[in-house]
Structure formats: C-alpha cells, structure tokens
Amino acid sequence: MNSISWEQLVIREPRLEQLRCRARSAAGGDAREWSILKRDMDRLVGWDSNRSDELASAEARDVAYRHILAAFERRVKTALGRSR
Numbered sequence: 001m002n003s004i005s006w007e008q009l010v011i012r013e014p015r016l017e018q019l020r021c022r023a024r025s026a027a028g029g030d031a032r033e034w035s036i037l038k039r040d041m042d043r044l045v046g047w048d049s050n051r052s053d054e055l056a057s058a059e060a061r062d063v064a065y066r067h068i069l070a071a072f073e074r075r076v077k078t079a080l081g082r083s084r
Contacts, residue, residue: 003059004054004057004059004060004063005063006063006064006067009045009055009060009063009064012053012054012055013044013045013055015044016041016044016045016064016067016068019037019040019041019044019068020067020068020071021071022037022040023037023068023069023071023072024071024072024074026072029072033072034072037068037072038065038068041061041064041065041068042061044064045060045061045064046058046060046061046064047061
C-alpha cells in the first residue's frame with residue numbers, strides 16, 4: 001500500500017475527524033479517557049476494525065493513532081500549562 005495521509009483517512013472514514021475533536025476536548029486527559037478514544041479508533045481503522053479495505057492496514061492505524069494521540073496530548077499539555 002502507498003503511504004496514506006490523515007486527510008485520505010478522513011475522506012474514507014469521516015468519524016476519525018470526530019474522534020480527533022473528542023481527543024482535543026477530552027475531559028481530564030486521563031488514562032481512562034485515552035483508553036476509550038483508542039478503543040473507538042480501533043473500531044474505525046486497523047486490524048480490529050473488521051474492514052476489508054486499506055483502512056484495515058497497520059499503516060492506516062498508525063497514521064490515525066499519531067494524529068489522535070497528538071490531539072489528546074495537546075489538550076493535556078494545555079491543561080497543564082505547558083503549551084498553548
């Protein structure tokens with residue numbers, strides 16, 4: 001599979017953008033919230049998604065994981081006053 005971008009993932013699975021928005025506004029930013037976000041992401045992309053297209057690939061999951069984690073961590077760092 002050719003390299004897939006976040007934008008291409010969102011075109012194929014728009015709920016990923018909704019999930020990223022949830023990650024940005026995650027209340028508390030704790031491990032439980034991250035666990036819920038990750039579980040929901042795994043239902044949309046990667047091996048556990050029950051998809052048969054390129055969104056079932058490890059690469060698609062890695063791209064989604066990086067973007068959603070970055071949004072979640074940004075929220076946590078902002079809450080801690082480390083970044084804006």
